[in-house]
Amino acid sequence: LPFFQQPAKNSLSYDMNNSSICVNLGSRSYPIVIGRNTLSHDLARHPLIAKSKGRIFVIADPKVRRHAAPVIRALKKRTSGIVWLKGGERSKQISTLNSLYKAAARARLDRHSLVVAMGGGVIGDIAGVFAATYLRGLSIVHLPTTVMAQVDSSIGGKTGINLLEGKNLVGVFHQPALVYIDAETLKTLPDREFKSGLAEVIKYGVISDPELFERLEKNLSKILFRDPAELAWIIRRCCAIKARVVSRDEHETKGLRAILNFGHTIGHGIEAAARYHLLHGEAIAIGMMGATYLSQKLTKLSSISVQRIGRLIQNTGLPFQLDKKLSTREILAAMKLDKKVSQGEIRFVLATRIGQVKTGLGVSERLIREALDFLRK
């Protein structure tokens, strides 16, 4: 079976002091700036914004109006349109995209126009499809305001909308010009959303960063209290991992980027079968429990590591069991529609230890069913 073996953990180096992280993609490279309370004054002065001559088209979630107001004020002279778009998975559909195209036409955007997307992963994903396609492509700046968006969805250029048949089935790669993170915006995030984002943070620990995983275990209560310094450390660490992975395997063709799908094979199946009643991170948390079970069977993950992963997910307050109402048949059907299916076979990312995974692993349907049964216990 083809799989990608990661380099040993010590070959990773993180620069935790430098204020911005770079996604290295040649002429399409871009910085991820992480600050606190810096959004309005610093963003408008950032060279990428200050030097661009185009008009600005803002797409923002009304729930972040309070954080968006100073940004909009700072960019006011250059803004040619503001669209308020509700967050939540239901917004990620073609009709929303259509309304954005119409608003853009009314605002008379041209090819120099800059899209500024402010909100969670939903806003970022739709704004991304919009920016990639309107006038054959406009530059986009992401101002992510959820944990999910700050550590994951705003980085890497994946955009997408859902169909009734499945999640993220329509989309393109479109890298942003800048990602600007203000951890202060997380203060207003509802607890359930906050924890959902932490599922991806746990994922980063499992796939490539034992030190991050340990820090989560040790400082969990501080994190759950949203201690600013602790959050800044974690966000930076996750962004560094994602930037490194994306820089080396932008289009998920070399096997590396696939490591980010840990917990997502079963997770996406659960998310779709639950008809989006579970948040993305919640479904992923259950999916990671399933992947951990399979890892113990297939990639020799030690029982101590299995316990640590399970405990961290539970202590975070994330769901770790499958609702009895969700049938194996439905989850399997949704998994088979997912993009991670290759030549008819469902592919898994499994852990060998905390901080290391193998990708592209085929798992028999019998074992997948067994894992789903385990998740109901």
Ligand SMILES: NC(=O)c1ccc[n+]([C@@H]2O[C@H](COP(=O)([O-])OP(=O)(O)OC[C@H]3O[C@@H](n4cnc5c(N)ncnc54)[C@H](O)[C@@H]3O)[C@@H](O)[C@H]2O)c1
């Ligand atoms: N493109 C990618 O690479 C990628 C990666 C991971 C996830 N995603 C996608 O991201 C989406 C999930 O992202 P999400 O969890 O950010 O969802 P979301 O955008 O729906 O935000 C979650 C909720 O929080 C609200 N909100 C956002 N910021 C807030 C703030 N600062 N204060 C108060 N409320 C706030 C929103 O209105 C929404 O109700 C999914 O659709 C998933 O597929 C994409």
Ligand SMILES: [Zn+2]
């Ligand atoms: Zn995810």
